[in-house]
Amino acid sequence: MLSVDGIDVAYGVGFPTLRNVSLRLPEGEIIALVGSNGAGKTTLLNTISGLLRPSRGGIRLRDTPLHLLPPHEVAELGIAHVPEGRKLFPMMTVEENLHMGAYTRRSRPHLAAMIESVYDLFPVLRDRRRQYARTLSGGEQQMVAIGRGLMSMPEIIMFDEPSLGLAPLIVREMFEVIKRVNAEGKTVFLVEQNVRFALGICHYAYILEQGQIIGSGKGQDLLNDEFIQTSILGTGLSNSGMDSQADA
Amino acid sequence: MKAASLSRRSAGRMQGRRFTPMNLLITMPLILLLLLGVPWLVSSPYFLDIVILMLMYMLLGMSWNLLGGFAGQISLGHAIFFGLGAYCYGFLINQHLTSVWIALASGALAATVASIPIGILCFRLRGPYFVLVTLAAAEVVRILAVNLVDLTQGAEGMVITPAFGISKTPYYYLALAFVLLELITMVVLCSSRFGYYYMAVREDEDTALAIGVNPLIHKLWAFGISAFFAGLTGAFYASYRHVIDPSVVLSLERSVDILLGPLVGGIGTLAGPLVGAVIMVSVNEGLRSLLGGAYLVAYGLILVVIVLFFPSGVLGVTQRFFTREAGGEAGKADEAA
Amino acid sequence: MIVLQVLINGLLTGGIYSLISVGLALILGTMRIINIFHGELLMMAMYLTYWLYLYIHLDPYVSVLITAPVLFGFGYVMQRVLINRVLAQPEVNQVLLTLGISMALINLFQLFFSPTYRQVRTGYSTAVLAFADVRISIPYTISFMLAFAFTFLLYSFLIRTFPGKAIRATAQDRQAAVMMGVNIATVNAISFGIGAALAAAAGSLLVPIYYIFPGVGFPFAIKAFVVVVLGGMGSVVGAALGGIIFGVVEALGSFFISTRYTDAIGLLIFIVILLVRPAGLFGRSRV
Numbered sequence: 001m002l003s004v005d006g007i008d009v010a011y012g013v014g015f016p017t018l019r020n021v022s023l024r025l026p027e028g029e030i031i032a033l034v035g036s037n038g039a040g041k042t043t044l045l046n047t048i049s050g051l052l053r054p055s056r057g058g059i060r061l062r063d064t065p066l067h068l069l070p071p072h073e074v075a076e077l078g079i080a081h082v083p084e085g086r087k088l089f090p091m092m093t094v095e096e097n098l099h100m101g102a103y104t105r106r107s108r109p110h111l112a113a114m115i116e117s118v119y120d121l122f123p124v125l126r127d128r129r130r131q132y133a134r135t136l137s138g139g140e141q142q143m144v145a146i147g148r149g150l151m152s153m154p155e156i157i158m159f160d161e162p163s164l165g166l167a168p169l170i171v172r173e174m175f176e177v178i179k180r181v182n183a184e185g186k187t188v189f190l191v192e193q194n195v196r197f198a199l200g201i202c203h204y205a206y207i208l209e210q211g212q213i214i215g216s217g218k219g220q221d222l223l224n225d226e227f228i229q230t231s232i233l234g235t236g237l238s239n240s241g242m243d244s245q246a247d248a
Numbered sequence: 249m250k251a252a253s254l255s256r257r258s259a260g261r262m263q264g265r266r267f268t269p270m271n272l273l274i275t276m277p278l279i280l281l282l283l284l285g286v287p288w289l290v291s292s293p294y295f296l297d298i299v300i301l302m303l304m305y306m307l308l309g310m311s312w313n314l315l316g317g318f319a320g321q322i323s324l325g326h327a328i329f330f331g332l333g334a335y336c337y338g339f340l341i342n343q344h345l346t347s348v349w350i351a352l353a354s355g356a357l358a359a360t361v362a363s364i365p366i367g368i369l370c371f372r373l374r375g376p377y378f379v380l381v382t383l384a385a386a387e388v389v390r391i392l393a394v395n396l397v398d399l400t401q402g403a404e405g406m407v408i409t410p411a412f413g414i415s416k417t418p419y420y421y422l423a424l425a426f427v428l429l430e431l432i433t434m435v436v437l438c439s440s441r442f443g444y445y446y447m448a449v450r451e452d453e454d455t456a457l458a459i460g461v462n463p464l465i466h467k468l469w470a471f472g473i474s475a476f477f478a479g480l481t482g483a484f485y486a487s488y489r490h491v492i493d494p495s496v497v498l499s500l501e502r503s504v505d506i507l508l509g510p511l512v513g514g515i516g517t518l519a520g521p522l523v524g525a526v527i528m529v530s531v532n533e534g535l536r537s538l539l540g541g542a543y544l545v546a547y548g549l550i551l552v553v554i555v556l557f558f559p560s561g562v563l564g565v566t567q568r569f570f571t572r573e574a575g576g577e578a579g580k581a582d583e584a585a
Numbered sequence: 586m587i588v589l590q591v592l593i594n595g596l597l598t599g600g601i602y603s604l605i606s607v608g609l610a611l612i613l614g615t616m617r618i619i620n621i622f623h624g625e626l627l628m629m630a631m632y633l634t635y636w637l638y639l640y641i642h643l644d645p646y647v648s649v650l651i652t653a654p655v656l657f658g659f660g661y662v663m664q665r666v667l668i669n670r671v672l673a674q675p676e677v678n679q680v681l682l683t684l685g686i687s688m689a690l691i692n693l694f695q696l697f698f699s700p701t702y703r704q705v706r707t708g709y710s711t712a713v714l715a716f717a718d719v720r721i722s723i724p725y726t727i728s729f730m731l732a733f734a735f736t737f738l739l740y741s742f743l744i745r746t747f748p749g750k751a752i753r754a755t756a757q758d759r760q761a762a763v764m765m766g767v768n769i770a771t772v773n774a775i776s777f778g779i780g781a782a783l784a785a786a787a788g789s790l791l792v793p794i795y796y797i798f799p800g801v802g803f804p805f806a807i808k809a810f811v812v813v814v815l816g817g818m819g820s821v822v823g824a825a826l827g828g829i830i831f832g833v834v835e836a837l838g839s840f841f842i843s844t845r846y847t848d849a850i851g852l853l854i855f856i857v858i859l860l861v862r863p864a865g866l867f868g869r870s871r872v
């Protein structure tokens with residue numbers, strides 16, 4: 001179980017971007033985090049990864065205080081981060097990107113087996129293994145990013161807007177993969193703007209607005225909640241509603 | 249703070265203008281009066297020489313600072329313009345082609361003209377690559393000066409007919425006049441929209457372009473004006489010292505000396521180069537007489553110490569001392585970026 | 586025939602330029618910092634090689650085995666203690682820090698070991714292989730081949746090993762590399778150390794064919810700066826090829842124009858190329 005306890009995070013000395021944020025990621029569950037642009041979702045993930053430090057509060061993985069560790073040690077503890085915008089190594093091949101995913105000491109010995117399992121998950125990547133990451137299509141890049149995250153054999157994997165910029169069909173595929181990853185026993189922390197999908201597959205969800213958690217609950221309950229539908233997720237819902245209509 | 253390391257673009261940006269033009273204009277008359285009296289106060293030619301040296305480094309420092317501090321283009325080849333001004337002056341005087349005044353102006357103009365092709369070339373590169381290309385360009389010019397013996401007398405050096413006799417006093421007033429001229433130019437520039445453009449270019453070229461500021465044109469303007477004053481200083485130097493050679497006026501050490509003033513004083517501030525020149529020349533002379541041959545070692549080490557411990561220069565340090573908020577400056581810049 | 590001779594000389598000198606530039610490119614790629622004292626690393630290795638020859642009669646080529654590790658250590662420590670502290674600072678401070686170190690080192694050596702030119706003349710220093718009119722200097726050839734071998738070793742290290750990949754990953758996307766568990770501080774220090782070791786190797790290889798004096802490194806460093814820009818920003822492969830090209834162009838230029846301008850010609854050609862291709866000759870590459 002990873003728990004975030006009342007953290008404040010600020011860029012520079014200004015007004016904190018995140019204020020008193022608390023949440024927990026129970027083992028084996030999918031937890032979604034939704035909220036509009038600029039709410040601070042990416043900031044939260046970067047803080048869990050150790051790239052930013054909270055000025056107040058703390059983050060714990062069981063009893064280990066993550067907020068005191070440098071980012072490479074957070075990765076070493078089995079927390080993978082599939083970042084916003086994928087952030088692949090552009091001049092490395094698909095396979096080299098996957099190698100980098102298994103950079104941690106805990107995963108390096110299992111490199112060969114993990115690569116095979118990623119190729120089984122995304123068969124296209126097997127054909128693209130020698131291709132530079134920057135020459136891949138958006139969907140393929142997202143597959144590499146997810147595969148790279150899985151390579152570290154994480155206990156917890158965090159996805160930052162995995163559906164961004166992808167066609168509806170591929171979005172569906174990504175969500176299937178995320179469910180599959182979770183079914184294999186990994187804890188999933190899913191940040192999404194595609195609210196309907198995210199709430200649909202998660203066990204529990206938090207709503208972040210303007211740096212604060214303003215609500216939480218079971219995914220289905222949130223979807224049905226009138227207040228949330230109209231006032232907070234209004235745009236998000238109608239957008240994804242249009243998506244699903246288009247699909248049908 | 250951790251956050252600062254994420255956005256390296258804006259982290260630890262140079263400080264903005266701390267000394268407002270108004271402040272400076274008010275205190276100016278007082279200072280001016282004092283400055284006019286210097287030749288009476290300082291009777292020893294040795295010390296007057298040092299004061300003239302300080303004025304020269306103020307000229308060069310302000311010139312470099314326009315480009316490096318305000319427009320954010322770090323040049324390691326500024327000696328090109330200094331040297332060009334010096335050689336142009338020497339050539340015209342020795343060939344009896346013009347009067348001293350016209351030769352001085354020609355030195356400045358020659359440097360300005362040269363700055364256009366050099367600028368167009370160097371500004372094709374950004375950041376560290378710009379630094380490298382200015383360094384390479386300066387090296388080319390130095391090698392040319394060594395080898396074009398007909399024009400420059402090569403490594404032996406060019407001896408120039410003295411302009412104003414042997415007393416140092418006229419040179420002092422001349423240099424002082426130039427410093428005032430350049431200072432006024434800087435004040436006017438920085439309080440005009442050009443100052444704003446330069447800062448826009450320094451902070452983020454792509455954004456500058458997006459809001460309709462053409463970075464190349466403005467960098468070229470800054471480069472041209474900067475070269476003008478460096479060339480003028482070079483011509484002045486040639487008239488004052490009567491002898492110039494490539495290892496003095498065109499070397500990398502000269503380029504380093506030029507930017508050391510603003511660095512010590514505070515890069516990107518109006519007063520930084522002035523304060524810096526005084527400190528740098530004093531320290532330099534002190535070290536030279538104290539340490540003899542070892543002084544260049546100390547010089548290098550001082551550079552290291554300044555960068556590590558006083559990265560925003562003397563003015564930055566005193567400012568921080570007086571304004572409690574100063575620690576937050578970088579943070580605010582971060583947020584704006 | 587004489588042009589062929591010039592070409593070969595240029596090629597052989599270019600090998601050394603490559604080796605120096607590759608280290609510089611590695612440092613530039615990972616840390617985005619220009620190491621102005623790169624030439625002084627070379628100079629120190631030359632002195633070390635000279636002393637090893639003088640006192641224990643170690644062959645300059647063999648002394649690479651000592652100079653490279655020693656300078657690796659020096660570079661590693663310099664990075665940890667000094668360079669690391671300015672990585673988040675404005676460019677001008679980074680440039681001035683390495684420049685200050687450069688000045689201090691040159692003048693320190695001048696102070697302690699005098700500006701005198703020294704040289705090591707081995708039995709093979711003037712040996713040549715002659716094919717018809719073309720004479721190929723044996724020490725130049727050995728230096729070239731060793732330089733090539735070291736460059737190739739670096740390439741393999743970067744492509745094949747995990748630490749090598751971590752260096753490349755850091756150069757391509759620092760933040761993503763951190764997320765993968767890469768310790769950036771270590772990667773930076775190791776890259777700097779490797780860059781220094783390569784400069785040291787180049788220094789030792791130069792000893793049989795060149796003079797040794799405190800300022801010897803600087804002109805080489807300037808050429809390496811040029812080569813790194815030519816080769817494309819921080820690209821190791823680009824720097825290796827760029828070094829060879831630079832050597833050849835410089836040799837041709839000084840043959841057709843004048844040897845007095847040897848040092849300026851390469852730089853001028855560079856400026857011309859820059860006009861045509863500001864991003865360098867080769868664009869982006871894997872390493």
Ligand SMILES: Nc1ncnc2c1ncn2[C@@H]1O[C@H](COP(=O)(O)OP(=O)(O)OP(=O)(O)O)[C@@H](O)[C@H]1O
Nearest residue numbers: 011017036037038039040041042043254255582583
């Ligand atoms: N490096 C940074 N420096 C300063 N401010 C930042 C930085 N990164 C983000 N911010 C600010 O923090 C706030 C939250 O940004 P964040 O990227 O966490 O939002 P988000 O919820 O992920 O948005 P989106 O859905 O658009 O990805 C924004 O107002 C943003 O401007």
Ligand SMILES: [Mg+2]
Nearest residue numbers: 041042043084
């Ligand atoms: Mg985001």
